[in-house]
Amino acid sequence: MENFTPISSLSGGAIIGLAVAIFLYTHGRPAGVSGILIGLFTWQKRDYAWRIIFFIGLILGTLIYRLSFGFDETISMYESPILLIISGLLVGLGTAFSGGCTSGHGVCGISRLSPRSIIATGIFILAALITVTITLRV
Amino acid sequence: MGKNVSALCVGLIFGFGLGLSQMVNPEKIIGFFNLSDAWDPSLAFVMIGALAISFIAFRYIPKIKKPLFSNNFEIPEGKIINTKLILEAIIFGVGWGISGFCPGPAISSISYGYFETIIFVGSMIMGALLGKIIINNFWKEKT
Secondary structure: OOOOOOOHHHHHHHHHHHHHHHHHHHHOOOOHHHHHHHHHOOOOOOHHHHHHHHHHHHHHHHHHHHHHOOOOOOOOOOOHHHHHHHHHHHHHHHHHHHHOOOOHHHHHHHHHHOOOHHHHHHHHHHHHHHHHHHHHHH | OHHHHHHHHHHHHHHHHHHHHOOOOOOHHHHHHHHOOOOOOOHHHHHHHHHHHHHHHHHHHHHHHOOOOOOOOOOOOOOOOOHHHHHHHHHHHHHHHHHHHHHHHHHHHHHHHHHHHHHHHHHHHHHHHHHHHHHHHHHHOOO
């Protein structure tokens, strides 16, 4: 478990929880990233701006983290572009069907003790576990 | 206006949290699902940290009259467990397991400036659009 980072994980998680709480207080809805994304495709113009602004904030927020911690961390992706495309299509398709992802079902849904979200989270964690186990062996 | 400002703030805080927790790094996600000696439980700790705050938020905030910048709360009340939900979760989980990217971290990882993340986010948006078209035209169902 040499890569385990309990302190930054817990505190980073709490910061995400804080973002969820502020969003619930100001917008009155769950801060599920896929839900916010899917809303772009309902073609209601007056509901566009804040969603795009949220995504810009998401990118800038991570950039601010990098600025304040000296850019020494990188991220690693090992997949070929083809696998990234397949993975992206599946993630997008999956979230569109029920409008939920790790933040929507995993954080907001479980907080509400929503049976749909608890089941969805359990299933997608299991599916990811099986997928990783298979892909690491191949 | 208030809605846009708060969306920006929430995005900034959320993105910072994804950076600090390193969830923006697909390697951390794959590490969580790789049950070997190199197992990395970090993802579970991120969930615990987030849930500790959001659980309280969802318990008390919806009791106020109305959200600050909106007329009413829009919290999904659906309770139906159906094929669509299960299928969604399986498709999502397989996609997540292939790359280690889910929507939030994928978008926030654009800040690292790698071409790969752009490929992923582009495909994810296409997938979401395709899913939305399928639901609207071929799979009408009450949830």
